[in-house]
Amino acid sequence: MTKSLKDKTLQEQVYENLKLGLLNGEFKPGVSVTIRGLAEELGVSAMPIREALRRLTTERALVLTPTGRVRVPCMTRKKLNQLVSARICLEKQAAIDAIPYIDDEMIEALSLLNDEIDQCIERNDYQAYLQKHRRFHFTLYQAAPSDVFMPLIESVWLQVSPFLSLTLSLEHLQSYNT
Amino acid sequence: MTKSLKDKTLQEQVYENLKLGLLNGEFKPGVSVTIRGLAEELGVSAMPIREALRRLTTERALVLTPTGRVRVPCMTRKKLNQLVSARICLEKQAAIDAIPYIDDEMIEALSLLNDEIDQCIERNDYQAYLQKHRRFHFTLYQAAPSDVFMPLIESVWLQVSPFLSLTLSLEHLQSYNT
DNA sequence: ATCCAGTTTTTGTGATCACAAATATTGCCA
DNA sequence: TGGCAATATTTGTGATCACAAAAACTGGAT
Known part of the structure; x- marks a missing residue:
């Protein structure tokens, strides 16, 4: 994880990190991302991930399946x-x-x-x-x-x-x- | 709190509720909203409020002060x-x-x-x-x-x-x- | 009365847990 | 071998806690 230490909260760092990843095409459409998976991958607890995912979902960068799972949206x-x-x-x-x-x-x-x-x-x-x-x-x-x-x-x-x-x-x- | 029971998660209900309140002018610009305050007012725990506020902040319906507090934004x-x-x-x-x-x-x-x-x-x-x-x-x-x-x-x-x-x-x- | 230092309260953040629902896996039978 | 039911695992949600920082409050000195 690329830490830019000027960012205050962990959630903010995770958010920026994921956003950059999305923009750079590191996440392929259709794959699902999990809280615990990212938490382990980025070495933080679940909380900052949850909030970052919620943010990205709000921006429609990620989408929620009917069962609450988060995935990279497919294009139509x-x-x-x-x-x-x-x-x-x-x-x-x-x-x-x-x-x-x-x-x-x-x-x-x-x-x-x-x-x-x-x-x-x-x-x-x-x-x-x-x-x-x-x-x-x-x-x-x-x-x-x-x-x-x-x-x-x-x-x-x-x-x-x-x-x-x-x-x-x-x-x-x-x-x-x- | 107006519960529309078809909404699944508590967070979703809180979000819809606050959004409607914002659109209807129930929150005046400049006032700050707190997690615990809303939690008590709506009779839920802090978690759903946190996520709803994070969502509304992402949509720029609410803004974050430099110290992380959430408030209704003022107009310029x-x-x-x-x-x-x-x-x-x-x-x-x-x-x-x-x-x-x-x-x-x-x-x-x-x-x-x-x-x-x-x-x-x-x-x-x-x-x-x-x-x-x-x-x-x-x-x-x-x-x-x-x-x-x-x-x-x-x-x-x-x-x-x-x-x-x-x-x-x-x-x-x-x-x-x- | 006014200002400011010291204290108390409130606040957001992050961590961890229980729980139920959804998903994946397994093993059996046809 | 292929389909399906039973089981095991993974998952998101919501609750609760500790902690440090910020804000509000208090009291006294000028």
Whole structure:
């Protein structure tokens, strides 16, 4: 577990950890995560895990089965359409709001990220591509600090990421041909 | 506590209960809510309250102070602008998506709600007005069942509602003249 | 009366436990 | 060998406890 000690509570650390894992595609759609399993894996008790999972479930990054078990959600065609639709309207607005805050320094940073993205594509490093790609977008949106749009956008990304990362192992994609 | 027994877990019941309370303006901005306080008030132990509060905090319906205490968030001019902006782009899309699903029965229901809203305005029943107003919007958006847009929209409403309900007691509004 | 140090109370966090329900495993019979 | 019932295990939920930090309260000195 990557401890960033500035985070106060254990629950917060676990949450950040799992969130990053989700965004980086370390959890495949359909697999179920258990409290005790993660507790042992991360070396903490059940409580911080419970609360972190509850948080991620609230953000729709994870879903609850009818019996209360937690799993990484699977993608459907309809849901993907809605997520794309949500991304478009939310991030369009976030980008517009960011415009006044864009200075030369930020353009420099974004330009660098864009170059790095190109390099990732050249060496077919899709894993790194997804991370740089995410960083590019979030850097832009965070230019205009917004406690309203950022959580909404993050929730959408958390819902898309596990599916998007499936392209890292293309053989699984056939499950989604409906 | 209003128990709807079809809800399975205690945590779920507490969550729904608090959410409704937030939407109906039963919690004023700035007041802090405590785990033990609610536990005693609702007659349950601390655990379900903890998880419900964690959920509502994740949805930004409640906020965490730097010391971990939970309170009903205060409104700022900037935040209100962003919330309105978010409502416009999210609910605009939700309404568009709903169009194909609107049938005569739904038009009837919406029309009835609209009449009830008018009546609320006539008798200056702002409390009831807010509820009918909310029901009108959510009835429309839920026409196209979306597990993506509804939670996002709900989060925005949860953030606006406590402030909106302040108009129920106008004397508090002067706190927000900045 | 006002301010501040010292004390008491309240609070969130994390750990652990009992319990019932859901799930996985086993072993038997056809 | 394949299906199914009985058993064993795993799981989430809710309760309770200890602890440290934060907040509220108290009392006296200026």
